[in-house]
Structure formats: structure tokens, C-alpha cells
Amino acid sequence: MKILIVDDEALARTRLRELLRDSDSGHTMLEAGNGLMALELAQRESPDVVLLDIRMPGMGGLEAAIHLARLPNPPAIIFTTAYDEHALQAFEASAVDYLLKPVRAERLSNALARARMLRSAQVAELRRLQPDARQRTHFSIRSRDGLLLVPVDEVAYLRADQKYVAAAWREREVLVDEPLKALEDEFADLFLRIHRNALVARDHILGLERQRDGTMAVRLRAVEEPIPISRRHLAEVRTALKGIAG
Amino acid sequence: MSHKAANTSFLPEFCGSRMAYVVVLLAQLLAITLTLSTPATTVAAFNRLALYSVMSLWVGLFCLGALCLLRRHVQSLPDHLAAAACYATTLAVTLAVTEIAWRLAISWLSLSGSVGTDHAGFLLRCLGISAIAWALALRYFYVRQQWRRRVETEADARFAALQARIRPHFLFNCMNTIAGLTRQAPALAEQAVEDLSDLLRASLHSAGQPVTLAEEIALCKGYLRIEQHRLGDRLRVEWQLPESSLEQRLPALTLQPLLENAVYHGIELLPAGGTVSIACSVTPGGTMITLSNPVMPGEPGSAPRHGHNMARENVAQRLAAFFGRDGLLRFHERPGQYSIELLLPHENPDR
Numbered sequence: 001m002k003i004l005i006v007d008d009e010a011l012a013r014t015r016l017r018e019l020l021r022d023s024d025s026g027h028t029m030l031e032a033g034n035g036l037m038a039l040e041l042a043q044r045e046s047p048d049v050v051l052l053d054i055r056m057p058g059m060g061g062l063e064a065a066i067h068l069a070r071l072p073n074p075p076a077i078i079f080t081t082a083y084d085e086h087a088l089q090a091f092e093a094s095a096v097d098y099l100l101k102p103v104r105a106e107r108l109s110n111a112l113a114r115a116r117m118l119r120s121a122q123v124a125e126l127r128r129l130q131p132d133a134r135q136r137t138h139f140s141i142r143s144r145d146g147l148l149l150v151p152v153d154e155v156a157y158l159r160a161d162q163k164y165v166a167a168a169w170r171e172r173e174v175l176v177d178e179p180l181k182a183l184e185d186e187f188a189d190l191f192l193r194i195h196r197n198a199l200v201a202r203d204h205i206l207g208l209e210r211q212r213d214g215t216m217a218v219r220l221r222a223v224e225e226p227i228p229i230s231r232r233h234l235a236e237v238r239t240a241l242k243g244i245a246g
Numbered sequence: 247m248s249h250k251a252a253n254t255s256f257l258p259e260f261c262g263s264r265m266a267y268v269v270v271l272l273a274q275l276l277a278i279t280l281t282l283s284t285p286a287t288t289v290a291a292f293n294r295l296a297l298y299s300v301m302s303l304w305v306g307l308f309c310l311g312a313l314c315l316l317r318r319h320v321q322s323l324p325d326h327l328a329a330a331a332c333y334a335t336t337l338a339v340t341l342a343v344t345e346i347a348w349r350l351a352i353s354w355l356s357l358s359g360s361v362g363t364d365h366a367g368f369l370l371r372c373l374g375i376s377a378i379a380w381a382l383a384l385r386y387f388y389v390r391q392q393w394r395r396r397v398e399t400e401a402d403a404r405f406a407a408l409q410a411r412i413r414p415h416f417l418f419n420c421m422n423t424i425a426g427l428t429r430q431a432p433a434l435a436e437q438a439v440e441d442l443s444d445l446l447r448a449s450l451h452s453a454g455q456p457v458t459l460a461e462e463i464a465l466c467k468g469y470l471r472i473e474q475h476r477l478g479d480r481l482r483v484e485w486q487l488p489e490s491s492l493e494q495r496l497p498a499l500t501l502q503p504l505l506e507n508a509v510y511h512g513i514e515l516l517p518a519g520g521t522v523s524i525a526c527s528v529t530p531g532g533t534m535i536t537l538s539n540p541v542m543p544g545e546p547g548s549a550p551r552h553g554h555n556m557a558r559e560n561v562a563q564r565l566a567a568f569f570g571r572d573g574l575l576r577f578h579e580r581p582g583q584y585s586i587e588l589l590l591p592h593e594n595p596d597r
Contacts, residue, residue, distance in 0.1 A: 008514075009476045015426035034517060057517040057542075082418035101418060102425035 001112065004030045004047040004075065006038040006064065008056040016051055016080070016103065023109045035059025036138075036149065039067055043146045047075045049115045051099075054081045059137050062087070062126050067140040069118045071147055076115035087129055094125040135186060139167060141174045150174060152190065156204045156220045157227055158183055160197040168223055192240050194218055195230040205241065255321035256391035257328060261314040266307070273306035274299060276379060305343050305376055309336040329384055340376040344369050412449050416506060423475045438475060441468035445502070452498045454564045459526070459533065459590075460492040466502050466524075473509050480519025481509065491526040494533040496590050497568040501535070503557040504586055508539035512584060515542050532592050538585030558586075565590075 003020060007013045013031050020027050030045055032038040034056045042050065050068060054061040065077050079091065079098040091098045096118065097111055118126075139155070141148040156168040160180040166173040176183070184191065184199055191199040206219040209226050216234055217226035229237050259265065277298035281291055312335050320328040348368055420442055427435035448465055463485075474481055501524070508522045520540035527534050558575070565574045569591050576587045 008480075009423075010478055011423055011426040011430075011475060014430065015422070018429060055514070057515045082422055083414040085414075101422040103422075 001026070001049060002028045002030070002045065002047040003112075004032060004038060004041055004045070004050045006032045006035070006050060006056070006061065007053040007080070008033050009053075012053065012080075012101065016108070019103065019105050019108055023105060035061065035064030035067075038064050039140075039147065039149060042068055042071060042075060046071075046073050049076045049078060049112060052077055052079050054079055054084050054087055062129055063136050063138070065118065065126055066123055066136065067138065067147060067149065069120075069123045070140050070142065074117045076117055078111050078115055090125055090129050094122050096122050096125070135190075139174075139176050141167075141176060143174075148174065152187065153201070153203065155201055156223050157198060157200040158191060159199075159227075168220075171222065192237065194233050194237050195228060196232075198227055200227060202240070208237070208241065255317075255328065256325055256388045257313075257317050257321055257332065258387055260310055260317050265310060269306045269310045270303060272379075272383075273302040276375070277302045280375075301344075301347060301372070302375075304347065305340050305372070308343050309339045309376075309380065312336070312339045325388070329388065333380060333384060336380040337373065337377060340373055340380075341369065344372040412446065413506065413510075415510065419476060420472055423472065427475060434475065438472055441472050444468050445472075448498055448502075454497045454499070454567060456495050456568070457498045458492065459494040459496060462496060462498060462501050463487065463492075465498075466505055469502055469505060477509075477513065477519060480516070481513050482519065482521040484521055484523040484525075486523070486525035486527075488526060488528060490528050491533050494526075494528075494590055494592070497564040500561055500564055500588070501537070503561055504537050504588075507557050508537065508584070512539040512541045516540060531589060533590045535588040535590065536585060537588075538583060540582055541579075541584045543582035 001024075005013050005016050005020075007016070010033075013033075017029055017031070020029060030041055030047060032041050036059045038050065038052070039059075041047075050065075052061040052065060052068075061079055061081075065079070068074055068077060077097065079087070079096065080101055080103060081087065081098065082101040088098065090096070097115060099107055099111055136152060138149040138151055141150055150167065150169050154169055158176065158180060159166050159168075159173075165176045165178060165180050165183065167176050180197065180199065184193055187199075190201060190203070192202050192205075193199050200218055200220060204221045204223070206221055208229070209217050209219050211217050211226070211228070215231075216229045216237075218229060218237070219226050277295060280298045280302075281295040284294075286294060313332055316332065316335055320331045323331070348365060420438070424435050424438050424442070427438060444465060445468060470481070470483055505522065505524075513520050513522065522537070522539045525536045527536075558577070562575045565588070574589050574591075578585045578587075
């Protein structure tokens with residue numbers, strides 16, 4: 001079995017590695033120190049199981065699990081944690097696998113024996129847990145080469161077209177397959193609604209600009225075209241901008 | 247606590263066979279009490295008991311039915327309004343049932359001998375008895391619920407106090423560290439167990455007791471050694487301790503919880519870690535300790551969470567109790583950096 005151990009503490013990783021080696025020397029083991037590294041490794045190596053710590057710097061375990069579930073061959077996920085009352089209650093309720101640290105050898109092998117992929121309901125549950133810990137730090141974009149991880153704070157705007165949402169990132173647009181409304185709710189503190197079909201990153205706003213036809217638009221850092229503001233959202237945008245300037 | 251919010255009404259569940267059983271029982275006891283209160287022959291007493299029973303059961307059960315319907319609407323009201331609504335309802339139902347009973351007794355059953363001829367008097371007597379009985383019942387429900395609430399709050403408070411002393415997050419991570427070290431470096435595992443024991447002993451027995459700064463710092467260093475095993479070179483510590491500050495007296499567990507905050511809310515969340523610095527300086531006003539640590543800049547949700555404030559409040563309370571005045575603890579927060587200043591007076595007026 002190919003097992004990816006994700007924990008920011010070297011000692012915790014070593015301990016799991018040793019327990020796994022004791023139980024079965026046939027396992028292939030990989031290690032990562034945070035969520036981002038785990039995703040990178042998982043894309044390249046397609047592990048069968050990921051042992052995922054919840055609290056890690058950079059990208060934590062809950063978010064990593066959400067992205068891992070979107071891989072073409074999603075691995076089975078078992079969370080490991082020393083103590084996280086809130087998450088454990090949710091795991092218990094939605095039958096997400098988890099192990100408590102210090103992990104016992106027999107619990108570990110039991111968990112491995114019945115490890116499975118996250119069902120979509122469980123992913124939804126993890127998402128629900130997110131705001132309480134931290135928001136997602138990255139969007140995962142499905143592309144031909146696998147998952148592309150786009151840092152949320154580098155996205156200038158999110159614009160809904162007919163069926164998809166385009167995110168402006170590093171002078172190009174990538175497609176996020178989530179509804180605009182859900183994105184607005186999740187990232188209300190980072191993105192501002194300026195139009196029925198557009199959210200802009202508060203941190204990327206340079207200023208407002210009147211267009212030739214008399215309508216208003218937002219100028220964004222590193223984006224050539226101004227993004228139109230609908231009349232209905234103009235007042236809100238102005239108030240929000242005052243808040244940012246102040 | 248929030249999960250109890252749905253269940254804070256003092257009114258019990260009126261709908262259901264359990265409550266009906268209680269009402270039947272109490273109504274019967276009331277009927278027996280009323281029968282015993284006047285002298286009568288056996289036959290007359292049984293007649294009277296039958297009549298009283300019918301009356302009290304009717305009133306009791308109709309009132310219960312009304313309360314059952316009413317509860318849904320009044321349970322979110324403040325206690326006194328809910329109580330007033332319930333009480334008014336029972337009185338109105340009593341009056342209605344009594345009036346119907348009077349008409350039945352007079353016109354169809356010719357029981358005027360038993361109920362008397364004074365219509366208003368009959369109504370008032372029944373109303374009076376029912377008013378007293380329901381007042382007692384509502385009061386009982388209220389007292390019972392107050393008692394339950396107090397038991398729950400006490401349990402919550404005790405639990406919170408315990409958690410403030412020994413953070414489960416730290417404790418279990420520490421156990422994991424020890425489990426990991428046991429194989430690889432038994433000597434370090436041994437030291438971690440000793441350090442943890444010192445910390446637990448201090449948490450359980452000597453929180454707030456007077457110690458010297460040197461002793462408190464020894465405890466802190468033990469704590470940091472444990473965290474160092476977990477975090478490796480992500481956790482760096484800088485001490486600035488002039489010799490003259492070491493004899494300063496302070497309540498035990500003043501610095502350690504603040505260091506724990508610095509690690510939990512600061513260093514642990516930084517991919518590259520950071521440096522916690524502790525600097526002491528002796529000033530004319532007392533010993534000034536500054537503790538600062540980097541935090542994740544602008545990270546959404548990185549604002550100090552509940553646990554953060556709890557540790558800070560505990561320390562503030564300890565200082566206030568020990569030095570007898572406030573304003574010894576100050577916090578500064580700027581993007582990416584968090585710092586705390588403590589001023590410990592040289593002289594302790596209380597001792």
C-alpha cells in the first residue's frame with residue numbers, strides 16, 4: 001500500500017512511519033510537512049491512503065482533504081489529530097475516518113483496512129467546518145495536467161459566465177467549478193460583489209473609474225480591463241471602498 | 247452555553263402520558279384532601295369524594311390540554327411572561343369547566359344538593375382551589391428548572407477552569423511527542439516526562455502561588471523544551487534576563503500560559519516558524535517583561551480566538567490577585583507581530 005503521511009511535526013511523522021513499518025514492511029511511505037506539499041506529492045505519486053494531520057501551518061488538513069477529493073484518483077483519507085473537539089464531533093457525525101494521537105498500532109491497521117475515499121457529503125461537511133478553523137487558502141482548478149492550486153489572495157476577480165466562474169490569476173483566467181454565490185459567502189471578507197456576475201478582491205482594488213458611457217467600473221491591480229459595476233451595487237461598493245481607504 | 251438555548255424554557259413538556267399521569271394523581275390527591283377536610287359519614291364521604299374527583303380531574307386535564315397547546319407559543323418568551331400566560335390560561339379553563347359543570351349539575355343531574363345554590367360562590371371556590379394548586383405547580387416547575395440550570399453552569403465552569411489550567415491540545419500533543427521519543431531517544435523522552443510532570447504539578451497545585459522569576463522561568467524552559475521536540479527549529483527562543491530581575495516575585499504560571507499562547511497562535515501556524523522573545527528589564531516602577539512573537543499576517547481568522555483570551559484573562563486575574571491592583575498587562579498587535587507587556591511591582595503590598 002502506498003501511504004502518504006502528512007504532519008508538520010517531524011517526530012509525529014517518524015512515529016507513524018515506524019508504526020506502519022512494524023505492521024507491514026510492504027508499505028511504500030511518503031511524507032509531507034503541510035497541505036500544499038501533500039497535494040503536490042499526491043498528484044505525482046497517487047497514494048492509496050493519506051494520513052492527514054488537521055492543524056498545520058500554511059494549508060491545514062481540512063482544506064487539503066477538500067482539494068485531495070478533487071483529484072482524478074482521490075486517495076482514501078484518515079485524519080490524525082491530538083485534540084480537536086470541534087472537528088472530531090463532525091467526523092463522528094459524518095463517519096469520516098480519524099485517529100487520535102498518540103496513535104495505537106492496532107487502531108492504525110484497522111483504519112487502513114477500512115480506509116476509503118471521502119463521499120461528497122463528507123467533503124461538504126469538511127467545508128462547513130472550514131470557516132471555524134480557517135478559510136480555504138487555495139482554489140483547486142481542474143486542468144488537463146491535474147489539479148492546479150491557485151492561492152485565493154492572488155485572485156483579482158471572480159466572474160460568472162453562463163456555466164462557470166472564471167478567476168483572474170496571474171494575467172490569465174482559470175475556471176473554478178463552484179457557484180459564485182457560494183464563493184461570495186465563503187470569502188465575504190476578501191471579495192466584494194460589484195455586479196450580479198462579478199466579485200473583486202478587496203486587496204486588488206486601485207480605484208473607481210467613470211466610463212465613456214457614464215457607467216462606473218473598478219480598476220484592479222494587474223488587470224488591464226476595468227470591471228463594470230452595476231448600478232444596483234454602486235452604493236455598496238462606494239461604502240466598502242471608504243472602509244478600505246480608512 | 248449555546249446548545250442548551252433550545253431547552254431553556256422552564257415549562258416542562260405538557261403533552262404526553264407521563265404528565266397526564268401526574269395530573270391525574272395530583273387531582274385525586276386534591277380530591278381526597280378536600281374530602282378529609284369536612285366531617286361526614288362514610289357513604290356521604292364517598293359521594294363527596296366521587297364528586298370532587300370528577301371535578302378536579304376535569305379541571306386538571308382540561309388545563310393540561312390547554313397548556314399543551316399553549317407551550318409551543320410561549321416557550322420562547324421571558325420566564326415571567328410565559329408563567330403569566332400559563333397561569334391566566336389555567337384560570338380561564340378552570341372557570342369555563344366550572345361553569346359547564348354547574349349547568350350540568352343544576353339542569354340535568356339535579357345535584358343542587360351537593361353543589362349548593364350559590365352560583366357565584368361555587369365558581370369562586372373552584373377557582374380559588376385551582377388558582378392555589380396551579381400556582382404551586384408552576385412555582386415547582388420554575389424552581390426545578392433553576393436548579394437544573396445551576397447544576398449545568400457549575401459543571402461547565404469547572405470544566406472550563408480545568409481546561410484553562412491544562413490545555414488538552416498541549417497535553418495530547420505532548421503525549422504523542424513522548425511516544426515518538428521513547429523509541430528514538432529514550433533519554434529525551436525521560437526528560438520530556440519530567441518537564442511535563444513539573445508543568446502539571448504547577449498547574450494543579452501552585453497556580454497563583456508566589457514564586458521567584460527564576461523559578462517561573464525554569465518552568466517556562468521546561469515547557470519550551472517539550473515544544474521544541476515537536477516543532478524543531480521552527481521554534482526559536484530569545485531570552486534577555488538581567489541577573490537583577492531573577493529575584494522578582496510573581497504568581498506562579500504567569501509567563502507560561504502566555505508562552506503557550508505565543509506558540510499555539512503564532513509559531514505553530516507559520517510554515518517557517520519564528521522567534522519568541524522574552525525580555526526583562528528592571529525599572530524603578532518594577533520589573534518589566536516583554537513577550538513578543540510573530541503571527542500569520544492578515545490570515546483570515548487568525549484573530550485571537552476564545553482560548554487566547556481565556557489564558558490572558560487568567561493571567562490578568564492572577565496578577566490582580568497577587569499584586570492587588572490592575573493595569574499590569576498590556577497587549578500590542580500589529581500585522582505580523584503580537585506582543586505583551588507585564589509590569590511586576592517590586593514591592594508586594596499584600597504580603
